[in-house]
Amino acid sequence: MEVISWILLIFVLVILFRSIKIIRQSTVGIIERLGKFHGKAEQGINIVIPFIDRFRAIVDLREQVVDFPPQPVITRDNVTMQIDTVVYYQVTDPFRYVYEIANPIAAIENLTATTLRNIVGELELDHTLTSRDIVNTKLRQVLDEATDKWGIKVNRVELKNILPPADIQQAMEKQMRAEREKREAILRAEGQKTAAILTAEGEKQATILQAEAKREAAIREAEGIKESTILKAEGEAQAILKVQQAFADSLKMIKEAGADEKVLALKSLETLKELGYGNATKIIIPSELSGLGGVFAALKETVSKDCGPSSA
DSSP, rough: HHHHHHHHHHHHHHHHHHEEEEEEEEEEEEEEEETTTEEOOOSSSOOOOOEEEEEEEEEEEEEEEEEEOOOOOOOOSSSSEEEEEEEEEEEEEHHHHHHHOHHHHHHHHHHHHHHHHHHHTTTHHOOOHHHHHHHHOOOOOOOHHHHHHTEEEEEEEEEEEEEEEHHHHHHHHHHHHHHHHHHHHHHHHHHHHHHHHHHHHHHHHHHHHHHHHHHHHHHHHHHHHHHHHHHHHHHHHHHHHHHHHHHHHHHHHHHHHHHHHHHHHHHHHHHHHHHOOOOOOOOOOOOOOHHHHHHHHHHHHHHHHHHHHOOO
C-alpha cells in the first residue's frame, strides 16, 4: 500500500508540474487541445490540462533581424550584380504566423529575392548604386503587403552590399579617380587665380600708396622751399631797412656834428660798400665819380629834411 501511495503521489506531482506552464515576457504560446487550436498562453503562469492540451509553438513578438545571402540581380543595362539584403520584421498575429505559413523565413527570403529582381531590373547600374533609399522603400512596401496575411509586419529593409562585376568596379574606380583629379585641378586653378588677384591688388595698393607718398613729399618740399624763400626775403628786407635806418641815423648824427660834404661822401661810400655784401642786393655805381656828387647832394638834402633846420 505504501508503494502504491508513493506512486500515486509522484503521478499527481507530475500531472501538476505538466499542467503549469510559464510564458516569458514578449512571447506568446499557441495552445492546442486534441490537435485543435484552443487559445493563446500570455506571459506569466498558465494552467493547461496534461495529455489533452499541448503547446504548438512559442512565438517571439520582438522585432527580429534576418540577413539573407547575396542574390544575383540583372539591371536594365544588362549588368549582373550581387545584392544581399537585411530584413527587420515583427510578428503581429501569432495565430496566422503559426497556421498560415509553414516556413515564414524561407518565404520572406524568396519573396525578397523575386521583388528585388523586379525593382532592380527597371533601373540602370548608376541609378541602382545611387538609389538605395528608393529600392529599400519599394522593397519594404511590397514585402509588408505580402506578409500581412501571415501575421508579419516588415518594418525595414536594407540593401547591405551591392557588388558589381570586377571589370565594372575597375571602371568605376578609374572614373572616381579621374573625378578626384579633376576636382583637384579645379581647386588648384582657383587657388592660383585667387593668389594672383590678391597679389595684383596688393601691388596696386602699394603703387597707389607710393604715388600718394611721393605727391605728399613733393607738396611738403615745395611748401618748405616757399616758406624758406619767404623767410629769406623777409630777412633781407628787414636787413636793408635796418641798414638804411642806421645810415639815416649816422647822417643825422654827422649833420648835427657840423660835418662838411666830404665827410658825408666818405660815409656814403662806406654804406654802399656794406650794402654790397648782400647776396640778393645789387648796387650800381656810376662810371663817373663826379656823378656821386649828385647822390651825395640828394642824400644831404634828404637828411636835412629828416633832421629839420640846423641851428648852425
